[in-house]
Amino acid sequence: MSLEIVQVYQSLLGIYGDQGNTKVLQKRAEWRGIDTKVTWVEPGQPLPETGDIFLLGGGEDGAQTAAVKALKADGGLHRAVDRGAVVFAVCAGYQILGHSFGVGDADEPREGLGLLDVTTTRGPRRAVGEVLHRWIGRFGDDAWISGFENHGGYTHLGDDAQPFAHVEVGVGNANDGTEGALQGTVVGMYPHGPVLPRNPALADWLLELALGHELDPLYLPAHDALRRARLAAVRA
Known part of the structure; x- marks a missing residue:
């Protein structure tokens, strides 16, 4: 069994430390004995045709425009x-997967990649701060998603995209009670952290989505304790 993770x-699209998402996927796969390869791709280099999970992170307006052009x-x-590969995108990466996104103070529209049925325009206020969301369709402690949002764009979902979570703390997509979007194997959301x-x-x-089967659980008490502390801090 093998897995290729591609950092795009x-x-x-890497100003908020979102490459940590790649490192976590790699380690959690390797801890289960899965042979894992990480490929880093920059503009002008071809994306591998063998990738299983592609990750995009946060970036500024100019970087978003340049990334869309290159992709x-x-x-x-x-x-x-x-x-059928998995795409997981955060913040700016999430926005460029949609049909369009706005840039600059004038909210000038830019055409996106069209991989998610969403559009993004400038919101009435910048969303900044710790967030807590409840993952739709997931129950128990694992249903809670914590992170840190920092975005001026507000994202609106079309009929083909499903919201990923309900907002408990924070703004989320557009202060409408939803966070993120899911469409097939394409996932976008706002939280950094890394998330x-x-x-x-x-x-x-995400690993299971890429591999096509469930994984055995990992028992990491120290990690579980840190997660509980973070959730408690957001709720406080």
Whole structure:
């Protein structure tokens, strides 16, 4: 069993430490004996046709525009989705997966990649702070998603995209009670943190989505204690 994780355009979409999501996926796969390869791709380099999970992180307006241009020219991310690969995108990465997103104070529209049925425009206030969301369809302690949001764009979902979570603390997509979007194997959401170290059940779910089967649980008491402390801090 093997897995290839692809970090997409760290130089453009990596200003909030979201590459930590890649490291967590790698370690949680390796701890289960899964042979794991991490591929780092920058603009001008082709995205691998063998990738199983593609990750995009946060970035500024100019970086978003440049990333979309390079990804459209490459075409590899669209081909990956067509063959069933997982795409997990955070914040700016989430926005560019949609049909359009706004840039600058004038909220000038830019065409996105169209991999999620969402659109993003500038919101009435910037969303900044710790967040807590309840993962739709998941129950128990693992249903809680914590992180840190920092975005001026508000994202609105179309009919083909499903919200990923309900907001308990924070703004989320557009202060409408929803957070993130899911469409097939494409997932976008706003929390940094990075979000996967904070929420190991979410990391394992992405691995399972890519591998096509359930994983044996990992028992890591120290990690569980840290997660409980973070959840308590957000609730406080």
